[in-house]
Amino acid sequence: MSQHQIARSCSISQSTVHEYVSAAQSAGVPLPVPENWDDTQIEKTLFPHRPAPSVWRKHAEPDWTKIHQDLQAHKNLTLQLSGRKNARATPRATVTAGSAICTGAG
Helix, strand or coil: CCHHHHHHHHCCCHHHHHHHHHHHHHHCCCCCCCCCCCHHHHHHHHCCCCCCHHHHCCCCCCCHHHHHHHHHHCCCCCHHHHCCCCCCCCCCCCCCCCCCCCCCCC
């Protein structure tokens, strides 16, 4: 596939695809990638000098599982309200488009 096709199929920018392809070539990553490599192994191989997320995070990683459960349990709960310590159990705010999307990746 071309870098443009990869970018479109993954919903990422073409410059991000280029960054990964260049890093893979520089690191000598074998293609196809060995089946026993997980995402962590690939990340460490492509970007050995990139600091771990805990190093550059200002705040602790949110409990995405809890947030997802809260969003499922309360249809009118938004991500903004779920982060408030004093949010009601059943808030009256309406859900806006895209407000209930949670991803844990990176």
